[in-house]
Amino acid sequence: MLGLGADRLRADMNRLLAFLFHQGVLDEQFLQLQQLQDESSPNFVSEVVNIYFHESEKLLRNLRGLVLEREFSDYKRMGIHLNQLIGSSSSIGAKRLTNICVAFRAASDQNNPTACLRALELLEHDYCYLKNKLHEFFQIEQQRVMAAGVRYPIQN
Amino acid sequence: MTVEEIRGRLGGETDRFPVGMRVLAVDDDPTCLILLDGLLRKCQYQVTSTSQAKTALRMLRENQNRFDLVISDVHMPDMDGFKLLEHVGLEMDLPVIMLSANSDPKLVMKGITHGACDYLVKPVRIEELRNIWQHVIRRKKCEAKHESKSTTKGKNRHGNGEGEQGPSPTDNMDQNGKTNRKRKDDEEEEDGEENGSENEDTGTQKKPRVVWSIELHRKFVAAVNQLGIEKAVPKRVLDLMNVEGLTRENVASHLQKYRLYLKRISSVATQQANMVAALGGTDSSYMRSLSSLDGFGDFRTLAGQGRYPNPALSSYQTGGIFGRLNSPAGVSLHSLSSSALIQPSHAHNLSNSLNTLGKFQPVVLPEKQNTSSFQRIPTSLEFDSPGDPTIFTSVGNASLFADNRAPLGISSNSLPSASINPLILQGNLQQMQSGGVFGNQSSLKVGSLNSEPFNTGVAVQISRFSSNSLLSSEPFNHDLLPPNSMRSINSFSGPHIRNNPDDFSSMSAISSHMEDARGEIQCQTGLVGDVRNMNQAMDKRWGEHNQAYVQNPNMVFNTLNSMAPTKGVVDLLSQSVDQNNGVFRRETNTSLVSQSNSSASTLLQHSGVEKSAIDSKMRSGEDYILEQTKTQGGFVHNGYDSLDELMNSMIKRV
Numbered sequence: 001m002l003g004l005g006a007d008r009l010r011a012d013m014n015r016l017l018a019f020l021f022h023q024g025v026l027d028e029q030f031l032q033l034q035q036l037q038d039e040s041s042p043n044f045v046s047e048v049v050n051i052y053f054h055e056s057e058k059l060l061r062n063l064r065g066l067v068l069e070r071e072f073s074d075y076k077r078m079g080i081h082l083n084q085l086i087g088s089s090s091s092i093g094a095k096r097l098t099n100i101c102v103a104f105r106a107a108s109d110q111n112n113p114t115a116c117l118r119a120l121e122l123l124e125h126d127y128c129y130l131k132n133k134l135h136e137f138f139q140i141e142q143q144r145v146m147a148a149g150v151r152y153p154i155q156n
Numbered sequence: 157m158t159v160e161e162i163r164g165r166l167g168g169e170t171d172r173f174p175v176g177m178r179v180l181a182v183d184d185d186p187t188c189l190i191l192l193d194g195l196l197r198k199c200q201y202q203v204t205s206t207s208q209a210k211t212a213l214r215m216l217r218e219n220q221n222r223f224d225l226v227i228s229d230v231h232m233p234d235m236d237g238f239k240l241l242e243h244v245g246l247e248m249d250l251p252v253i254m255l256s257a258n259s260d261p262k263l264v265m266k267g268i269t270h271g272a273c274d275y276l277v278k279p280v281r282i283e284e285l286r287n288i289w290q291h292v293i294r295r296k297k298c299e300a301k302h303e304s305k306s307t308t309k310g311k312n313r314h315g316n317g318e319g320e321q322g323p324s325p326t327d328n329m330d331q332n333g334k335t336n337r338k339r340k341d342d343e344e345e346e347d348g349e350e351n352g353s354e355n356e357d358t359g360t361q362k363k364p365r366v367v368w369s370i371e372l373h374r375k376f377v378a379a380v381n382q383l384g385i386e387k388a389v390p391k392r393v394l395d396l397m398n399v400e401g402l403t404r405e406n407v408a409s410h411l412q413k414y415r416l417y418l419k420r421i422s423s424v425a426t427q428q429a430n431m432v433a434a435l436g437g438t439d440s441s442y443m444r445s446l447s448s449l450d451g452f453g454d455f456r457t458l459a460g461q462g463r464y465p466n467p468a469l470s471s472y473q474t475g476g477i478f479g480r481l482n483s484p485a486g487v488s489l490h491s492l493s494s495s496a497l498i499q500p501s502h503a504h505n506l507s508n509s510l511n512t513l514g515k516f517q518p519v520v521l522p523e524k525q526n527t528s529s530f531q532r533i534p535t536s537l538e539f540d541s542p543g544d545p546t547i548f549t550s551v552g553n554a555s556l557f558a559d560n561r562a563p564l565g566i567s568s569n570s571l572p573s574a575s576i577n578p579l580i581l582q583g584n585l586q587q588m589q590s591g592g593v594f595g596n597q598s599s600l601k602v603g604s605l606n607s608e609p610f611n612t613g614v615a616v617q618i619s620r621f622s623s624n625s626l627l628s629s630e631p632f633n634h635d636l637l638p639p640n641s642m643r644s645i646n647s648f649s650g651p652h653i654r655n656n657p658d659d660f661s662s663m664s665a666i667s668s669h670m671e672d673a674r675g676e677i678q679c680q681t682g683l684v685g686d687v688r689n690m691n692q693a694m695d696k697r698w699g700e701h702n703q704a705y706v707q708n709p710n711m712v713f714n715t716l717n718s719m720a721p722t723k724g725v726v727d728l729l730s731q732s733v734d735q736n737n738g739v740f741r742r743e744t745n746t747s748l749v750s751q752s753n754s755s756a757s758t759l760l761q762h763s764g765v766e767k768s769a770i771d772s773k774m775r776s777g778e779d780y781i782l783e784q785t786k787t788q789g790g791f792v793h794n795g796y797d798s799l800d801e802l803m804n805s806m807i808k809r810v
Binding site: 029032033035036041044047048051052055080083084086087088090091092093 | 184185186187188190191194195198229231256257258278279280281282
């Protein structure tokens with residue numbers, strides 16, 4: 001019976017992923033990430049994603065600081081931060097976030113403060129959503145691993 | 157040159173290339189870096205990753221042969237990716253792939269002009285990474301092709317338009333590979349499917365490529381010297397050169413590279429000077445000898461004598477080698493590595509004909525404008541032709557044998573005394589086998605030595621060698637061998653020897669020496685292990701050449717002894733010697749033993765192995781040795797199963 005739990009949890013994970021794919025939040029790059037996870041690196045995906053979260057939060061804080069500056073003018077720095085955010089988001093497959101960043105970068109290139117602010121808000125909102133969903137995903141994963149580890153006692 | 161051959165020259169697990177290809181990944185974004193690292197590992201490459209461009213550059217400079225390919229992000233906080241690209245291009249002849257989240261065509265163009273061989277856009281997919289090995293192969297192939305082209309051809313290419321590039325990208329490659337590298341990259345880039353049309357179609361008009369042939373570069377250097385390096389402005393240089401079809405822009409970019417090069421040289425030169433000073437007296441004589449690049453002629457004479465008195469050796473000039481290095485491979489004195497070694501970019505294309513060697517000497521020097529720094533350049537053994545190998549032992553320290561064939565880069569830093577072991581060994585053997593062995597054909601990638609543990613090993617041991625001892629065959633006088641003065645002969649010759657296995661049977665002592673040389677070369681990679689190999693090589697030879705070369709083996713051993721600071725070596729040698737050569741004099745052994753220095757635990761271990769090897773004649777003994785080295789672990793090229801591969805890998809690494 002316990003074994004079934006693991007299967008059910010795996011089904012839950014897949015459903016969640018499918019949902020995120022459907023929404024356009026994630027794309028197949030995330031699958032590539034999953035493929036890199038194996039016995040030698042069993043927690044690869046969660047490691048990478050956690051690093052991503054950590055770095056992204058720093059970048060988002062910087063961006064917010066730049067956008068909300070009284071004299072909002074450091075587009076160059078913003079461009080640099082955005083570049084990095086685009087790179088890392090696309091690398092882990094966060095498609096929607098990447099798209100928002102691209103739009104943000106375009107607004108920044110055009111030196112448009114309003115558009116930048118709007119883009120920033122959208123970015124922060126979407127980032128929170130992604131983070132919650134991925135945390136949920138990893139939680140299910142953890143449970144699944146634990147459930148799969150349970151074995152029936154073997155009768156001789 | 158087939159892909160297999162190229163493959164054979166590459167380092168790492170050559171037989172399974174691209175598996176094991178050594179990649180250096182640089183990206184300041186930790187997410188991307190860890191992902192890239194994972195993807196590359198999935199492709200079964202050997203990955204080293206760093207988030208600092210400066211660290212990457214340092215790693216590259218330390219060991220020129222440590223990596224096959226570099227992948228770098230464009231936007232990095234500590235150093236611009238393009239700048240890193242330039243550095244890598246100038247200093248080490250490695251393919252560089254740019255990586256960026258930005259697919260702006262302007263950036264891509266910038267990457268191309270700076271010499272990147274590919275430009276990937278994030279997110280990077282594993283399929284793209286599976287194909288990056290093509291850049292490594294392509295470069296090798298181009299270099300190989302390039303080496304076979306003569307200077308005149310290079311000159312013909314001068315000023316050729318784009319039309320040339322499509323059909324024969326390599327044709328545009330010039331001996332001056334260093335300066336042309338960017339162009340070569342561009343051409344390679346053009347060949348790449350992704351970029352092929354891009355280059356042609358991009359708005360900017362392409363000017364006809366200028367090929368900086370040796371002659372052209374010589375003129376350039378002459379002009380710059382005339383004006384004074386400080387005062388040299390492109391316009392005036394252009395006027396002085398008086399070459400048709402050359403534009404001010406061409407001169408300007410070449411001048412810029414040249415200046416960078418000089419800066420690098422001068423810093424290296426000071427390092428070398430320090431090293432030389434540290435090495436002691438022999439160095440001065442060596443340096444003297446280095447100054448006169450006429451090593452080739454000297455060698456012949458030396459070889460003829462059948463023995464190489466020290467003074468004669470001292471006349472060996474590294475400069476000569478330097479020139480040699482450049483010639484066959486197309487004098488592309490690729491920018492010296494930080495260790496100030498000259499690194500012929502096409503070293504691996506050792507061509508047996510050393511004809512061009514002489515010619516290049518003058519070219520080499522002026523280019524470098526820093527003869528002194530070349531002192532370190534190991535004198536490469538030259539072979540006029542396969543049939544008439546002349547072995548030169550360089551008395552000087554870092555004279556690394558620059559075999560063209562075996563581009564064992566001799567890093568000046570690491571080889572204060574990179575004497576050419578094989579040279580010494582071969583001293584007697586005039587008939588060195590097809591010159592490849594000692595060849596100094598351009599492959600002497602002196603530059604890369606530093607980074608190679610290979611070289612380092614040699615360097616350490618070289619100081620112990622007394623070149624004299626090895627040289628003299630008949631009057632071999634063990635007592636004369638000053639253990640510490642001997643410069644170890646790089647085992648570069650080893651690989652060369654290998655190249656002509658058939659010759660072995662015909663050669664008598666020479667082959668044995670060569671074998672030794674080879675062994676020595678191998679020794680260099682891993683100190684002890686190499687020595688072991690050498691012993692083995694020597695052993696093998698002994699069986700074949702007992703009579704005439706009683707002393708030679710001794711000498712060889714002597715060399716080995718001094719080279720390998722392991723007593724075990726000596727013991728091993730003695731054993732081998734005894735085994736093989738009844739004629740071998742015991743006292744020789746003892747003297748050898750007394751001269752050997754150090755603890756050779758490893759050697760002892762292998763003595764058993766050696767013994768078995770001793771009996772075998774030259775068989776594809778290189779395999780054996782190679783295998784041994786493999787077990788040694790000290791040898792970097794574990795994957796070789798033939799000396800050719802070893803050499804190739806060495807070449808490649810360089």
